[in-house]
Amino acid sequence: MESRRILLVDDVEFNIEFEDKVIQSFMKEKKIDIQIDTATCVEEALDKIAENPPYDAMIIDMNLPDGSGVEIAKAALKKSEETRLAALTIYPSMYENERAFFDLFLRKPIMPHSYKANFAHLLRI
C-alpha cells in the first residue's frame, strides 16, 4: 500500500486535532497510508526535521510562539527540496515576500472540504 509521511506544525491543539482528522479521513478515502507527526513550535519542528528522514509534505502555521513558519520551511528545504510545503495562515497576503519558500498558501480557519482539496494538491494525489 502506498504511504506518505507528513509533519503538521501548529501551536493550537484544536487545529492539530482538526487537521489530523481531515487528513486521516481523506487518506482513508484514497486508500493511502499516512503517518502524521506533529509539532507545536519552531524548535520542535526543527528537531523533527533533523531526527527524521525527509517528510513528503509539511503544513506549517506561519505564526508560532517562538518564531515564524519560514524558519521551518528553510530547514525542510535544506534537508530535501522534494518536501512539499504549505503555509497555513489567517492572512495570506501578509506573507508576499515568503511565497517562494512554499508550494501553497492555505487560509485559516480550515474548512474540511477546501483543506482536503488543497492537501490533495499539495501531495499531488
Add this chain to the structure above:
Amino acid sequence: MKQSVPEDLYTQLGQKISLTSSGPNLLALYYIAFDDLAYLDDVMDRIQEDFLIEKIDKKIHSLLDAADLYSKIGAYQYIIAHDVESAKDAEEFAKHFIHTFSEPCIINSHMFYLFASIGISLYSIDAQTIDELINTAKSTMKQVQKKGKNLIGMGQTQPTFASSELYASIMRDLPAALENNEIYFVYQLQYAIGTKRFTGAEILARWEHPHYGPISPSLFIPIAEQNGMIAPLTIHSIITASKAFEVLQAERIHDFTLSVNISPSFLMTSQFNETIKFLTSNYALDTEKLRFEITEEVLMDHTDYLKQTLLTLKQYNIKIELDDFGTGYTSLKHLAYLPIDALKIDKSFVTDIDTSEKKQSLFRAITEMARALDMEVIAEGIETEEEHQFIQNFPAITAQGYKYAKPLPLEAMVKCIQHT
C-alpha cells in the same frame, strides 16, 4: 486626469450625469474591489481563474437592471453606476451586493470566499464631475479596504454602519479570535417543567475582545455570516458539543441534549452536509442528543433544498429545533412540510405572560398546535417567578431563561445539573 476606465463607460457616465441632474434622483457610483485573491494563484490555473471571473461577472449581472452602467476596470475591480433616490438606497444596494457574494465560491472542488470592498460616491452630493465621482468612490474603497473585508464606505456621508471602527475591527479580528480562544462557548440550561430537571442546554458563542471587551453575539454573528466566518464558528460549536458530551458522560449525566445554532448562511451551502458528515464520523458526537437550531428566516426560500438537507440530518438522528418561533416568517405549511422536531417559542411571547391574556392564549395555542404536530415546545426567556408560575401549567414543555440559570461555562453547568 482621466481614470483608467473604459472610454465608453466614461461617455455613458457623462450621459447619465446630465440625465440625473435634470431630475430629483442621485447618481450612485460603486467602486468595487475583491481583495486578497493573490493566494488563489496557488490553487487555480489560468482556465479556472477565467471561470471564476466569469462567475463573478454573472453574479454581478444578476444584481443589475438594464439601465445600470457596469464595467470591469481591472483585475477583480468593477464599477457600477445607477440612479438612486437617496444615499440609503445606495448603501442598501452595496449591502445586497456583499450579501450576494457571501456564499463561498467553488471551482474544481476548491472552496473560497470572495471579499469585496465597496466605495460609493453620489452625484451631486460627493462629486460634481465624472472624475470626482470616480476618484471619490475609488479613494473611499481604498480606505475601507484597509479596514477589513466586505466593507462599504460612502463618499462624504460616512454611514456609521459600514465605516464604524468597531464594525471594521470585528470584521478583521474574527478569524484570529476563533483561533486564540477569545471566542468561547457557554451553556444555557433547559429545564423540563414536568420532571423539574435540567434536560439540555443551548450552546452560545461569546467573544471577549482584548480591546473592546465583550462583544455581543447580536453584533458579531451577522458579521460572521457576511464574511464567511460563520461556517468555522459553527464547526467550533459542534466540536465544543462533542467535548462537552464526553465530560457529561464522565460525570454520568445521561439523557442530556445539546443544541447548536446553525446559521442559514451555512446551512444552505453545499458544504454543509459534507461538513456534518465529517464531524459526526470523526468526533465523539452523540448525535441522538445533538440538536440543531435553525431560524425561521431559513424557511423563506428554497424549501425543497432545505427539506433535503434536514432529512440528511435525520439520518444522523440529529433533531431540528425552530428558533425564535413566532417572530418571523413561518407559514404553517412549512411546519407540516419540513421535518422539525421542536418549536422554541420566542421570548416576546413569554415576557409578562402572567399579565397578558392574549399572550396566554397564543402560548396555549402554540403548545396545542405543537402537540398535534408531534413537536416539542421550548419556551425561551423565562426570567421572573410569575412567568415561571404560568409555565407550570404546561408540564410537557421545557423552558430556558435566567429564572433557571444564566449561560454558564461547562464546569459550572455540570455542577448546576448535579445540584438539582
